[in-house]
Amino acid sequence: MKSTLQGTPAKACAVTGPQTLANQSATFQMSRACFFAVPLVALAACAPPGSAPATTGGGAPAAPSAQTFDVGPIRPAQAYLEEPEYASADIERGEQLSLACLACHTLRPGEDHLLGPNLGGIFATPAAAKTGFQYSAALADSGLTWTPPAFDAWLAAPASFVPGTSMVFAGYSAASDRRALIAYLLGVTEQRAP
Numbered sequence: 066m067k068s069t070l071q072g073t074p075a076k077a078c079a080v081t082g083p084q085t086l087a088n089q090s091a092t093f094q095m096s097r098a099c100f101f102a103v104p105l106v107a108l109a110a111c112a113p114p115g116s117a118p119a120t121t122g123g124g125a126p127a128a129p130s131a132q133t134f135d136v137g138p139i140r141p142a143q144a145y146l147e148e149p150e151y152a153s154a155d156i157e158r159g160e161q162l163s164l165a166c167l168a169c170h171t172l173r174p175g176e177d178h179l180l181g182p183n184l185g186g187i188f189a190t191p192a193a194a195k196t197g198f199q200y201s202a203a204l205a206d207s208g209l210t211w212t213p214p215a216f217d218a219w220l221a222a223p224a225s226f227v228p229g230t231s232m233v234f235a236g237y238s239a240a241s242d243r244r245a246l247i248a249y250l251l252g253v254t255e256q257r258a259p
């Protein structure tokens with residue numbers, strides 16, 4: 066039996082079934098476009114290794130490690146709050162950002178541990194020091210003291226700062242957001258629960 070489609074563009078595009086001529090040529094052009102696009106995609110995926118920037122996701126500078134991090138001077142929370150960068154921070158913004166923490170943490174002294182430890186009185190104390198909470202070995206061995214700079218590095222990317230931590234939180238990438246959140250936490254983590 067002789068096919069009436071033989072020799073037409075429809076055959077070159079492996080198009081079957083009845084179609085208008087306009088549809089057939091559109092399909093043909095699409096398949097040509099795909100043919101050329103594939104090697105381009107493959108090339109893009111094969112950038113030379115040397116061209117990879119030394120950054121973590123989001124273009125941020127390479128994350129610091131808790132083990133070698135300089136936490137700076139250890140002072141009472143109130144003293145940190147008086148430092149210009151926290152005194153001028155947007156506390157309301159900080160409170161909004163803290164809502165993400167409340168899924169796992171209570172913030173005021175004496176409250177219960179949840180999925181994460183209670184954060185009451187956390188500033189200027191060593192990491193992983195709350196009784197009655199099962200910390201990861203990674204945080205327990207981090208050698209950190211929770212100064213604002215340590216908090217800042219932690220909140221930027223917990224899993225990079227303390228690899229192996231059990232805190233599953235991606236981090237806040239904007240420095241101004243972390244400053245606002247820390248300013249809010251400096252106040253609230255010192256307050257007794259109402």
Ligand code: HEC
Pocket residue numbers: 162163165166167168169170180181182184187191192193194195199200201202203204205211220229230231232233234
């Ligand atoms: C999904 C749950 C979860 C969320 C959300 C979360 N955390 Fe945590 N957090 C944890 C867990 C679990 C730990 C204990 C980590 C470990 O042992 O490695 C922890 C530990 C901490 C510690 C160390 C406490 C200590 O005693 O050393 C701080 C500080 C902290 N979180 C702050 C925050 C802040 C601030 C936020 C909000 C931006 C937040 N976390 C969001 C679960 C969470």
